[in-house]
Amino acid sequence: MFPLSRSHLQRIFDKLDKNGDGKVSIDELMWLLQRIGNDTCREDELELLLGKTSLDFIDFLFFYDAIINIDENRCEDDQVSLIENDLYKAFAVFDSNGDGLISSEELQNALSRFGLWDDHCSSLDRKSKSIINMYDTNSDGFLDFEEFKNMMLFAKS
Structure with a gap:
């Protein structure tokens, strides 16, 4: 209006x-x-x-x-609800085992499926851990939903 x-x-x-x-x-x-x-x-x-x-x-x-x-x-x-809902759906794609956390392996697998990650790259594990660590605010080695959301919203801007 x-x-x-x-x-x-x-x-x-x-x-x-x-x-x-x-x-x-x-x-x-x-x-x-x-x-x-x-x-x-x-x-x-x-x-x-x-x-x-x-x-x-x-x-x-x-x-x-x-x-x-x-x-x-x-x-x-x-609008915020729609964005949050979309982020939940995206999180579920990355969290392949459904435990509510994204591991570096799950991150690698999801990015590989999207064609955003070269499976043959020798430093794949180190890069995915680096990405996780960058947004892992509680330092548990995983991304929970809030950390994932912050990563996605930061990456968008």
Whole structure:
């Protein structure tokens, strides 16, 4: 959702203000929320949240800003969830034995399967251990999910 200009918001406010008293009632706000697909709030909850039974234009602007911020935060949270989900799937590909840890051997095997590692390289074991050690923050010789995530996010940037 993109932010609307003050003039657009004034037109919306004027259309919602059916009786022309310069205020938008809870019922009118509920109608607006339902029209934009945000029907998770009941009238009594909205009134309790706002602390009023109607909003003047300034209050309406604050209400709009709050809705925009909620939607932006929800989109950001959804994006983080999608990335985290993808990382879990990638982690499972590397963690071939399913023990929740990636060993240097599992790293070698996965990278070889992807064609990113030459199986005939004599320093293969040393390089994979070096990669593991670079991101192994608890120094156990393996990558757990958080360490893997940090590695993948660092490699991406």
